Amino acid sequence: MNFDPFDSVAWKSFNMLDDDEGAHFDEAMRHDPVLQSACLEMDRLAAAIAVTLAQPVEPGANQIDRLQHTLRLKPTAHSHLWLAISGWSTAAVLAIVLTLNLTGIIDQWNLPSSTTQRSPTNAKPSNATPNNAAAATAGFPDTPPPDLIAAYKVESLRLNQEIAVLRKNIEQLQSRDWSLFQTVPGMALPIVMTMNPPGMVAEDPAIFVKSDEHSPLTSLLGDALTGLTGATTKTTVVTPEGEETEISLFPDHPTAIPIYDAARDLGTLVVNNLPTSAEGEVYNLWVTTKSGNPPVYIGSLPEKSASGAESFDFSLGSTMVLPSGFVLTKDPLDAPASPTENNIVLQGPPSTPH
Amino acid sequence: MLATDLSPVHFLPSGLCEDPSGEVATLIKRMVGTDPAALLELYNLWCPVLLGVACRMLGNPRDADKVVHDTFVHLWQGAGGYDPHKAPPFVWAFDIMRGFCIKRLRERRRGKCHVAHGPPNHPNPAAEKPDNPRIMPANDFRRVRVALELLSPEERSNLEQAVFLEFSPARGPNHIETHMGSVKNHLRQALKIVRNHLSRYEL
Numbered sequence: 001m002n003f004d005p006f007d008s009v010a011w012k013s014f015n016m017l018d019d020d021e022g023a024h025f026d027e028a029m030r031h032d033p034v035l036q037s038a039c040l041e042m043d044r045l046a047a048a049i050a051v052t053l054a055q056p057v058e059p060g061a062n063q064i065d066r067l068q069h070t071l072r073l074k075p076t077a078h079s080h081l082w083l084a085i086s087g088w089s090t091a092a093v094l095a096i097v098l099t100l101n102l103t104g105i106i107d108q109w110n111l112p113s114s115t116t117q118r119s120p121t122n123a124k125p126s127n128a129t130p131n132n133a134a135a136a137t138a139g140f141p142d143t144p145p146p147d148l149i150a151a152y153k154v155e156s157l158r159l160n161q162e163i164a165v166l167r168k169n170i171e172q173l174q175s176r177d178w179s180l181f182q183t184v185p186g187m188a189l190p191i192v193m194t195m196n197p198p199g200m201v202a203e204d205p206a207i208f209v210k211s212d213e214h215s216p217l218t219s220l221l222g223d224a225l226t227g228l229t230g231a232t233t234k235t236t237v238v239t240p241e242g243e244e245t246e247i248s249l250f251p252d253h254p255t256a257i258p259i260y261d262a263a264r265d266l267g268t269l270v271v272n273n274l275p276t277s278a279e280g281e282v283y284n285l286w287v288t289t290k291s292g293n294p295p296v297y298i299g300s301l302p303e304k305s306a307s308g309a310e311s312f313d314f315s316l317g318s319t320m321v322l323p324s325g326f327v328l329t330k331d332p333l334d335a336p337a338s339p340t341e342n343n344i345v346l347q348g349p350p351s352t353p354h
Numbered sequence: 355m356l357a358t359d360l361s362p363v364h365f366l367p368s369g370l371c372e373d374p375s376g377e378v379a380t381l382i383k384r385m386v387g388t389d390p391a392a393l394l395e396l397y398n399l400w401c402p403v404l405l406g407v408a409c410r411m412l413g414n415p416r417d418a419d420k421v422v423h424d425t426f427v428h429l430w431q432g433a434g435g436y437d438p439h440k441a442p443p444f445v446w447a448f449d450i451m452r453g454f455c456i457k458r459l460r461e462r463r464r465g466k467c468h469v470a471h472g473p474p475n476h477p478n479p480a481a482e483k484p485d486n487p488r489i490m491p492a493n494d495f496r497r498v499r500v501a502l503e504l505l506s507p508e509e510r511s512n513l514e515q516a517v518f519l520e521f522s523p524a525r526g527p528n529h530i531e532t533h534m535g536s537v538k539n540h541l542r543q544a545l546k547i548v549r550n551h552l553s554r555y556e557l
Contacts, residue, residue, distance in 0.1 A: 010545055011538070013517040015456050040441055045548070047448040048370040051490055052498045054410050058400035064397055067426055158387045161434050250539040299553075345381060354379045 009035065013042040034296060037317065176322065190260070190263075191323055195256040195348035198341070256283075256346050258326045259317075267314045269326075274310075276344075277301070282333050283345065287316060288325040295327055295339050325349060370498070371442045371490050378479065378488075379445040385433040393430055399442040400444065401426070403489050404451050409519040411455040420483055421458055425451040452519070479489060509544035512537050 008025045011017050017025060029035045144152075237248050254274045260267035269285060277283055286295035298314050316323070327339045328346040337343055373379055384392035401422060408418035421484070428450050436446055485495040502510055515521055521537060 001429055007542070010516075010541060014541075015452075015459075015522040016516065016534075016538075040445075043441060043449050044370045044445050045545075045552070046452075046517050047445045048490060048494060048498050049411075049502070049513070049548075050407045051371075051403055051444075052495055052502070053514055053517070054403065054406040056486075057405040057415075057418075059397075059405055059422070060399045060419065063401070063423065064394065067393075067397065067423055068390070070423070070427055071393075071430055073393070087525050154388055158434075161386065300359065 009038045009042050012039065013046050034293070041317075067119070113198060116298065191260040191350040193326065195258065195326055195328060195346035197253055198344050198347055200253070254346060256326075256328055256348070258314075258323075258348070261322060262322055265315050265317065267316070268311050269314060270311045271301075271328075274301075277330065280331055280333050284331055285328065286327040286330050286339055287323045288327065289322060291323045370494050371444050372493065372494075373443050379438055382433050382436055382443060384427075385430060393426070396429070397426055397488075399488055403486070404447065407448070407518070408451060408455060411452070412458060417458055421451060421454045424454050428454075455519060458520065459519065461505060497552055498548075501548040504543050504547050504551060509540050509547070512540040513544040513548070516541055 008017060008021065008028075012025050029039060110329065162308055236244050252273065254272065256269055256271040256274070258269045259269060274283070283301040285298045285300070287298055288295045290310050296316075298316065301312060326348050327344055329337070329339050329343040330345050331343055339347075378396070381396045381399075382394045385396070404425060405418055405422050408421045409415055410419075412418050412421065425447065429447055432450075436443070440446075441449065483494055505513065515535075521534070536540075
């Protein structure tokens, strides 16, 4: 039996698991959202490959009829007879009513004639029934036909279902937006943070703000984006003692800034001063969430990454994932390992100074 | 461009089989409102493809007809429960049909249903195989073909057989079981290459 649950996603999709393995996998998937999304993505891949490779086959002429008959969507063979019978019956009743009206018998019954009390829009043969005539005389509006009532019920049910789905979506979006607007040290919207080597604490933002010209976002982005835009590489800062000193916007150590738009699931990782990976090694990017789950792998940087500022696009695969942090590790090429103290190169957001 | 990882769970979203125009989602919504015309339109759109896939999976056109029929019955009855956030419409239908195919294969293995030994090919094969952009965007067809061309003949053959359930235990003891180790290795490698190529990361 394959004890690797993640590997079993593919075997599950291809129905290559026996009953015991399938039961174990189903149990594991029930509690693991990552495994669930992996399964869905594997289904996409299988469907795409099947559609690409399979030869389409035209269905038989009677297949759609059989389907409609199964779902009772197609009128039966004798339904047209019922329509004809009901039509002739209605016509016969209308003819009798008109005849009686013309001969004055209706007047003798003190019933209103159809030409005087009915509005032109209501003067339809289907309404010329004794029930509707009695209701009209009583002053009540005509009752809608049963098929219209059934249609209203179906439409109401559909609308209620749609309302329930929309309400659930709104709740999810509200929950996500509430999380987004929570203030978290070192983060700004869209989700932006600095990634530094482990152990480094964040600089006090106050000393970077010489004047109101620098917004907190600009102070946060600082180094790598400035390098990309070609702006000045040095800035003047004011220490708490009131002294002005010029510092470089490019720290010597490697840094990275992930910029992630959760609403669109689009992100860019801007790295700076990252040493080129050695032969057989690669940098891997991971994302952490507040749920406490282990870091999730996003992707790896190309083997030969530049030492200057460089940007890489990434996506998390879902707009409902709210990162609480990012980690960059350096691992062997064919064996990405979970982030540990031994392989973490950069992580963010940085810890705040005590 | 960020390179993708190799293990099955650490894949990247491929964006395959999406419904960018929302046309199919609209049809499903109409089916919730019990609109028979929507079902007919969806049937005309998906039936040839699903029937072709089912024929490959089951190897028998009569069983394939029945499975596709059951699939559309399930689609009609379950349209209200479809969640577009979980899977694109066609993947949802494919998943349902594949479930029926697996069930059919299991029934064959248990001897509960008679295997109709019909001709291996359906009597109504399509004369051509044009890529229907209403099933899957044309770019997805291209990407998948290119990805498959990157595979070795053995990897491609094993992947193709796996997608069409030819390695399913439900196929019975006569099917290949002694070589599953090497088959799985080929499949791992094939999936690695295909996913790497289909990654949605772009510069």
